Amino acid sequence: MIKRQKTTNDVKPSLRIRTYQVLESEAHKSVLAKCVTYFLVILIISNVIAAILASEASYHQRFKQQFYLFEFISLSIFCLEYLLRVWCCVEAPKYHGMSATKARLRYAISPVALIDLITILPFIIAMFLSLDLRALRLLRVLRLLKLTHYFKGFNIFITVVNKELKSITAAMMVILFLIVIAASLMHAVEGKVQPEYFGSILRSLWWAVVTMTTVGYGDVVPITPLGKLISTFIMLIGVGLVALPAGMLAARFGEELRERKKKLDVYIESALTDGTIDRHEYQALTDLADKLEISPEDLHRSIRLIKQGKHGKHCPHCGK
Amino acid sequence: MIKRQKTTNDVKPSLRIRTYQVLESEAHKSVLAKCVTYFLVILIISNVIAAILASEASYHQRFKQQFYLFEFISLSIFCLEYLLRVWCCVEAPKYHGMSATKARLRYAISPVALIDLITILPFIIAMFLSLDLRALRLLRVLRLLKLTHYFKGFNIFITVVNKELKSITAAMMVILFLIVIAASLMHAVEGKVQPEYFGSILRSLWWAVVTMTTVGYGDVVPITPLGKLISTFIMLIGVGLVALPAGMLAARFGEELRERKKKLDVYIESALTDGTIDRHEYQALTDLADKLEISPEDLHRSIRLIKQGKHGKHCPHCGK
Amino acid sequence: MIKRQKTTNDVKPSLRIRTYQVLESEAHKSVLAKCVTYFLVILIISNVIAAILASEASYHQRFKQQFYLFEFISLSIFCLEYLLRVWCCVEAPKYHGMSATKARLRYAISPVALIDLITILPFIIAMFLSLDLRALRLLRVLRLLKLTHYFKGFNIFITVVNKELKSITAAMMVILFLIVIAASLMHAVEGKVQPEYFGSILRSLWWAVVTMTTVGYGDVVPITPLGKLISTFIMLIGVGLVALPAGMLAARFGEELRERKKKLDVYIESALTDGTIDRHEYQALTDLADKLEISPEDLHRSIRLIKQGKHGKHCPHCGK
């Protein structure tokens, strides 16, 4: 028994590693890996579009068979993908040195794996129990989340949101506070005139949110002069506050970009202390730039600028 | 008498200090202090939610007793909290060296204490005079302001708003000016066609505000070609102007963050003059970073960058 | 005759200079100058409020006499102000060395003086010709522009807008281009279904502007599926583009602030070459900070930072 396992183990790793490289590895992608990635991305998007179209009763009636077939095929592929991912995750550098079972358990409870599971498990259960799939419509739309496997561009996005979380929470609380105050004021002023919309603070909240976010549906509108005066102030303040979180995020975004560039500059400068960048140093800089999501053009520009700076700046008196 | 006071003083300080630490101190919070803080935060939020729900007549009818009971209990706790705060404020570092009475008076007229007072006093009076509490609904919502005790994240927010106040005032005045001009123009153009909405500059102002802030309820809409032409210009200018204050705030926010980081960098550099950061220097840097609301990760990254900069940058001639 | 003029000249200058200082000078304002400024600012704002209220027919009927009286008094004061300004402008540093007549002519054709003239001349003519003042309502609102005399905070605002004019024009042209394209597309798609709103490109433009600026009145809404699909793209692109000018202005604003600070830092560093800032240097720095609209606190912080930087940064090896 042990022997047999050993023999299969001799063969398996090579297959498992190759599966891992096709499904998960990012650097130096093979043609096969790229095809698989594109296929899965297109399948995910098609699934979401199918879920959206199938929710329209008329389409659902006419293409019932096709929708069912497509769902069945997609589900099979996603199941296979999930099993393969769980199987080959052992090869991931971060699970290095663990036993295969432990690595797989660890992977299975990671967010990406849980998302994958959530988008297939209910459908398998529903199919076995012959339940109506339409009730799970919402879960099928969540398959969009599977795209996070493939777009590492969200990386910098999440970093920035995380760093700015404190300020955004503060801004959000000020906004919520103003919404509650605005709703209370309008309830006091227009509660008697439009009891259906401002009859309680709870009802006024809907108007306050719609107004502060500048959506302005127009289903609820103040009609008394005092109500209009208060709304005026709320709109003017609201418009300034509600755009703040986005502005903060954007400002921090610029800050993050600048910091990453500065970090890269420090490395370029230390690489340039001997006056030139050799092939090894260049490779290291390219890798760092890639990790920091700085484009090669920006890297080259920085190198050029720092080289010029070294020549133009440092030797005004002594010629060094 | 003096003796007795002295004796009680021997006991009191320890209790008063402990009360102060539980209620007000921020650094090194004990488990008890954290529990009290969470309890009060939840109580404040529950109060506001209760105030919002109680304003809905049907809920108020059905849960009259419960609302009254909850209000009574909350009010008692807030009263106790207020009294304890006034009592123990003597221990605050900023009132050090004052007599207890003077310190308490000073505290009582500070903004946070006044907010606390405003949100309890009217209700005590109303209860004693058996007045209808519903009229004080708006004041109960103001209890939200009590949260400022607990969120020091507003700190940087207020600093930035204060610094940018001049520019924001200027932008706001330009916006107000444009609103008045827009209202006058539309009154001239559409006053005859829609007298109800544009019959006077006063009436046109409502349309101007709703349009300039891009809320656009749609209750008042220009219908003449000339009115639409003028509105087009107003919308295009308005949309650019109204987002300015938020953009300015966000830009200044980034500036503030950068300045604070620069300030920290100066300290790191002076700590690094001997080539290393000892435990004492590290503690000082952590405290400063905390005061400047810079996360420990950012501190560590700055230290690493400056260390590398010292090695890579400073020694092109002498090898040091 | 010449003699007499000379004598009055001996007296006049002192009066003229004092008038100039009260009306125009900014630095070292006397109590009288401050009172006059506040009085004029309040008078201007009251005038605009009166103009807004008087346009409401019912108020105009009831307070006809009062409005007329207030207008008469205001107009007299503004006339007097205008004449005094023209008279005393000779003392302005920029008209130094010119003859009094030439200086006054120069001043009379400057923008601020023309604004003052426009807001009084038509009313004087109308009064003499006994015309109905109500037709000049719009011009009375323009008196708001007289406030530019008093708020120098617009300074940095105008600088930034001027510098960013080219980018804003580019962004505005892209927006206008998209509006025209959007209107043409919607005319092609919804022209047959809603001929009243999309029957021609001209009519579709109103929808395009209202949508791209995110005002969204809701008076014109696409109803065909294709129309909704196109609108979706237009809204998503529009929302990103329309906020660009404000974002650019805000970014340039931050840039401007940073540049001014940098300029100040250069001066502080040159003042600190001898290791200290004497009273004379401090006065010069304060004046410069005032001119650059940098607050004294920021100046002090910069000085402190640069001082620390000099000590911590420049002497790691040699102790200098």
Add this chain to the structure above:
Amino acid sequence: MIKRQKTTNDVKPSLRIRTYQVLESEAHKSVLAKCVTYFLVILIISNVIAAILASEASYHQRFKQQFYLFEFISLSIFCLEYLLRVWCCVEAPKYHGMSATKARLRYAISPVALIDLITILPFIIAMFLSLDLRALRLLRVLRLLKLTHYFKGFNIFITVVNKELKSITAAMMVILFLIVIAASLMHAVEGKVQPEYFGSILRSLWWAVVTMTTVGYGDVVPITPLGKLISTFIMLIGVGLVALPAGMLAARFGEELRERKKKLDVYIESALTDGTIDRHEYQALTDLADKLEISPEDLHRSIRLIKQGKHGKHCPHCGK
């Protein structure tokens, strides 16, 4: 034959070069070139305005002849312009060293030339086949794109958008994801109550887009309490996310400006190593500033600042 060609070649180049300079060259524009440029810009704008007006049936009826005549004249001029551009493009520096035919083919398939062709070819065909020009209305509006010949200000705009494309795509995907999730949720909640608007995810999408972009027409509004609660969260999140791309672009814009300034500063510093800027260096700096779209004033300010910096900063030890 060869001889004759040679003779005409002796004459032609001079004419072709002059044509090229009038139509395409940007630096050192002659009066004639400026007039031609202004004429063509005005002609393009008039054409678009004519296309917009002609789409209005009543105008089209009344001024049928005039519109046709104007179209005929414009088309002839644009044809002539196109032919001249193709003819003289041989003189462009980037086609230097190619044969005339190859250069013209290369030019003909460049984007600007294709735009020119698209806006004339269909009309020529339509005229020859006597087709109704009204069907080509949309193509006439596209003549606006011909303006890209003349406004090089879009340059920095496109650079910034290109650099930020990755982040904007990420933000856009998050927005699209949220729109789909919001539509699915609202379909689940309000699908039964308002089947016409929320009866399927497809139908809910329209509401989701209109709400997330803060356009808020008000044609579709949630009416159930749960629907309003979900909308509240969607609006608050949406308002922050939808303004992100614009904020990112604006931040990158500021970054780009700063980088360009830094690049210029490096050149100024290297020019200042000998302590002064001679005429040749000044010309080079002006050209660079022009290429980087930095205004001459900013260039001068930078030079001044760097000069001062050299004096105030660089000589703490040796007095130089």
